[in-house]
Amino acid sequence: MTVWIDAIIQGVLVGGLYALFAMGLSLMFGIMRLVNVAHGDVVILMSFIGLMAVEKLGLQPFTAMAVVVPVALCIGYALQRGILNFTISKDPLPSLIVTFGISIVIQNLLLEFFSADTRAINSGGLESQSIAISDNLAAGVLPLIVFGSAVLLTIGLQWLFGNTSMGRAFRATSDDHGAAALMGINNAHIYALATAIAIGILGIAGIFHGMRTTFAPTDGPAQLIYAFEAVIIGGLGSFWGTLAGGVLLGIAQSIGARLDPGWGVLVGHVMFVAVLLFKPNGFFPKTR
Amino acid sequence: MSQLLSTHGLKAWYGDFQALFGIDFEIRPQEIVAIIGANGAGKSTFLKAITGVLSADAESVRFKGQPIGGRRPHRVVADGIAMVPEGRRLFPSLSVEENLRMGAYTKRPGPWTLEKIYGLFPVLKEKRKAPGTALSGGQQQMVAIGRALMSNPELLICDEISLGLAPAVIKEIYVALAEIARNGLTAIVVEQDVYTAQRVSQRLYCFQEGRVSLRGNSSDLTHEQISHAYFGV
Numbered sequence: 001m002t003v004w005i006d007a008i009i010q011g012v013l014v015g016g017l018y019a020l021f022a023m024g025l026s027l028m029f030g031i032m033r034l035v036n037v038a039h040g041d042v043v044i045l046m047s048f049i050g051l052m053a054v055e056k057l058g059l060q061p062f063t064a065m066a067v068v069v070p071v072a073l074c075i076g077y078a079l080q081r082g083i084l085n086f087t088i089s090k091d092p093l094p095s096l097i098v099t100f101g102i103s104i105v106i107q108n109l110l111l112e113f114f115s116a117d118t119r120a121i122n123s124g125g126l127e128s129q130s131i132a133i134s135d136n137l138a139a140g141v142l143p144l145i146v147f148g149s150a151v152l153l154t155i156g157l158q159w160l161f162g163n164t165s166m167g168r169a170f171r172a173t174s175d176d177h178g179a180a181a182l183m184g185i186n187n188a189h190i191y192a193l194a195t196a197i198a199i200g201i202l203g204i205a206g207i208f209h210g211m212r213t214t215f216a217p218t219d220g221p222a223q224l225i226y227a228f229e230a231v232i233i234g235g236l237g238s239f240w241g242t243l244a245g246g247v248l249l250g251i252a253q254s255i256g257a258r259l260d261p262g263w264g265v266l267v268g269h270v271m272f273v274a275v276l277l278f279k280p281n282g283f284f285p286k287t288r
Numbered sequence: 289m290s291q292l293l294s295t296h297g298l299k300a301w302y303g304d305f306q307a308l309f310g311i312d313f314e315i316r317p318q319e320i321v322a323i324i325g326a327n328g329a330g331k332s333t334f335l336k337a338i339t340g341v342l343s344a345d346a347e348s349v350r351f352k353g354q355p356i357g358g359r360r361p362h363r364v365v366a367d368g369i370a371m372v373p374e375g376r377r378l379f380p381s382l383s384v385e386e387n388l389r390m391g392a393y394t395k396r397p398g399p400w401t402l403e404k405i406y407g408l409f410p411v412l413k414e415k416r417k418a419p420g421t422a423l424s425g426g427q428q429q430m431v432a433i434g435r436a437l438m439s440n441p442e443l444l445i446c447d448e449i450s451l452g453l454a455p456a457v458i459k460e461i462y463v464a465l466a467e468i469a470r471n472g473l474t475a476i477v478v479e480q481d482v483y484t485a486q487r488v489s490q491r492l493y494c495f496q497e498g499r500v501s502l503r504g505n506s507s508d509l510t511h512e513q514i515s516h517a518y519f520g521v
Contacts, residue, residue: 165389165393168382168386168389168390169390169393171379171381171382171386172379172382172390174381175379175380175381175382176377176379178341178377179373179377179378179379180379180390181341181360181361181362182339182341182361182365182370182371182373182377183362183365183390183391183393183394183435183439184362184365184366184393184394184439185362185393186360186362187362286381
């Protein structure tokens with residue numbers, strides 16, 4: 001019995017990381033109907049930028065976030081304003097092709113600069129610390145921090161969307177970008193702000209990813225799949241849904257891994273397919 | 289400089305299809321000008337060319353003496369031209385109040401506030417938490433008008449605001465518009481209903497196949513003149 005409770009706890013905690021990967025994807029799709037195929041590669045890019053900040057600047061990982069997140073925000077804004085805005089149209093194909101291209105470019109640039117070696121961000125022993133819940137149960141400190149960050153970011157994004165002028169502009173642009181322009185909204189700028197936030201979140205997620213596990217330049221597509229699955233399982237349009245989607249995916253993977261060490265990722269995919277089949281709008285779609 | 293907005297030989301295209309063939313139009317401050325015409329006469333195209341949704345030669349649209357043709361829509365709003373779009377186009381995921389607040393996005397200074405809008409349309413205050421699209425057609429139109437006013441425009445453009453509404457509701461909307469006009473608003477009103485257009489406006493333009501087929505003081509124009517200009521027969 002304890003084994004399964006432990007599986008669920010670990011699954012919930014890893015789900016927080018998947019949710020961090022997924023939020024930006026959900027945000028960009030929600031506002032621009034843009035599917036960023038390079039999202040997973042940006043996670044890895046941020047892990048490498050975080051690694052540089054830790055190794056070359058000698059920062060602690062959490063201090064490094066204060067450097068990496070602003071860089072990520074700028075990269076996001078520039079990426080949208082400079083490239084992706086030109087791909088947005090009723091036809092989803094141009095943005096898919098362009099972000100696919102960006103994915104390949106990022107992977108190859110990372111290979112060029114960092115080689116194919118597997119790296120990790122040194123968290124100063126944090127990755128091995130844990131808090132005992134009972135005699136047989138424990139939760140890692142780092143996974144708890146990651147999960148807590150995901151919850152805080154969800155609350156923050158939900159507040160931003162619900163209570164600020166920028167959030168209203170995001171929702172209005174998502175509803176009807178033509179009418180939004182008639183209100184004085186510069187769509188190009190709003191889209192760029194959305195991508196800046198999406199990539200900014202990956203600044204945090206990338207460093208957490210690098211602290212939790214090892215990473216290499218071509219790891220991006222796997223992270224993209226997890227992010228996709230979390231978004232679809234949760235249902236589009238709600239950040240709480242995305243968090244729940246990440247958690248459900250994490251639990252499925254964790255339980256799968258207890259059944260057989262090789263089944264973790266597979267059980268996650270199977271659950272994703274089951275959700276697509278039986279609940280194609282996800283568990284928490286936003287209803288209008 | 290007596291005109292607030294004027295167009296000079298304004299032409300507009302949808303791709304290779306030319307929809308406007310040189311429109312000369314003017315509106316002076318505190319004037320209400322109606323544009324009438326059959327479907328496809330170019331009324332909505334004309335509004336799109338003014339508000340920057342369609343591209344136009346810079347010099348072919350002048351607002352307060354400045355050439356604004358082809359300026360992007362969000363800039364035109366900031367300049368002081370607000371649009372009540374055809375079909376209202378409220379934001380479905382925003383509440384009534386949030387829809388109204390969207391109108392104030394440019395933060396243009398001026399007399400219009402949420403309170404003033406609620407004073408003009410009291411029913412909106414009761415429904416301010418409701419989703420914009422959960423209202424009746426007439427109430428939605430009030431939100432659309434209120435939203436446009438929230439940008440404190442110098443020129444208000446109303447595109448077919450009576451479309452699909454009951455006659456009693458249309459009357460109510462135009463009573464409100466007349467009240468707004470008393471405070472010195474300048475407005476272009478596009479209407480399919482010739483009688484309403486003639487009644488609410490001081491001057492009137494009739495469009496036909498992308499050209500102005502008739503212009504004049506609304507009260508001077510006869511039904512024969514208008515039906516000739518409207519149908520071309």
